[in-house]
Amino acid sequence: MRGDRDVRAGPTGPAASAADLADLAGRQVHDPRYAVEAGPVGPEQDRILELLDARADPLDRTCRPGHLTGSALVVDPSDRRILVLFHSKLRRWLQPGGHADGDADLARVALREAVEETGITGLRVVEPAVDMDVHLVDPPAEDPHEHHDVRFLVLAPPGSVPIGNHESEALRWVAVADLSSLGADPGLCRLADRALARLDAIEALQA
Numbered sequence: 001m002r003g004d005r006d007v008r009a010g011p012t013g014p015a016a017s018a019a020d021l022a023d024l025a026g027r028q029v030h031d032p033r034y035a036v037e038a039g040p041v042g043p044e045q046d047r048i049l050e051l052l053d054a055r056a057d058p059l060d061r062t063c064r065p066g067h068l069t070g071s072a073l074v075v076d077p078s079d080r081r082i083l084v085l086f087h088s089k090l091r092r093w094l095q096p097g098g099h100a101d102g103d104a105d106l107a108r109v110a111l112r113e114a115v116e117e118t119g120i121t122g123l124r125v126v127e128p129a130v131d132m133d134v135h136l137v138d139p140p141a142e143d144p145h146e147h148h149d150v151r152f153l154v155l156a157p158p159g160s161v162p163i164g165n166h167e168s169e170a171l172r173w174v175a176v177a178d179l180s181s182l183g184a185d186p187g188l189c190r191l192a193d194r195a196l197a198r199l200d201a202i203e204a205l206q207a
Contacts, residue, residue: 018124018155021111029105032059032068035150036106039129040194047134048148058148059100066134066146070109071097072125073151073195074118077203078158081173082192083118084182085162088169089139093182095191097149106150114154118171119163126153126202130194133187153195 029035036048048068057063073095074083084093098113100106111125131151138144162171174182176192 018126019107019111020122020124021108021115024105024108024111024125027105027108029103029108032100032104032106032150035127035129036132038127039132039150042132044132044134048132048150051148059102059104061099061101064143064145066148068100068106069097069147069149070100070106070113071095071149071151071191072110072114072123072154073130073191074114074120074123074154074156075195075199076156076158076160076173077199080196080199081175082195083156083162083171083173084179084184084188085117085164085167085172086170088167090137093172093179093184093188095151095188096154097151107152110150110152111154117165117167118156118160119165120156120160122157122160124155126155126198130198131187131191133191135185135187151191151195153198155199 033052036045039045051058051066055063058068061067084095087094096114096117097110100109103109107125107127111123114123129150130153133149133151134146136144137147164171179189179192
């Protein structure tokens with residue numbers, strides 16, 4: 001996976017290998033469409049593809065009505081707990097993630113944001129994406145707009161302790177059953193279910 005090369009899509013299938021930031025550093029991806037098309041089929045995928053067809057700048061955070069983002073469902077495989085953070089601006093418990101800011105490699109975007117927002121070393125991202133979501137955000141000092149989010153399973157070393165940064169007020173390892181009590185939206189609950197199903201499939205093939 002190392003080296004400078006154009007990658008049209010990530011690995012496919014449940015046995016796809018996990019990659020860290022060093023693995024992805026030299027990867028050249030020029031079109032985010034490949035990551036979107038490799039993800040789950042459904043209305044969310046259709047809406048993101050419509051954005052890519054309509055706009056020449058979907059990787060720019062100023063693109064309206066929305067733009068591409070990448071996010072990560074960080075899981076500790078040893079106990080199946082997932083990491084959520086309380087977002088300082090949006091005032092909600094969310095998964096790590098953020099703007100593409102010109103990077104068409106959405107798996108790398110998701111992993112980079114996860115590393116920055118959790119402070120955990122040794123995170124690895126699994127491709128292809130496990131989920132996609134289009135939702136409205138209304139941050140302070142910004143106009144309301146859509147995030148067209150491409151979402152990946154990210155594996156943490158067992159027993160990882162998150163540190164966090166200025167973007168969150170708290171980080172917490174939780175079981176999927178705890179998400180509803182935290183006010184998680186249906187998209188995050190769906191992401192958690194899909195990500196853990198992918199992890200189960202990977203481990204079954206490795207057994």
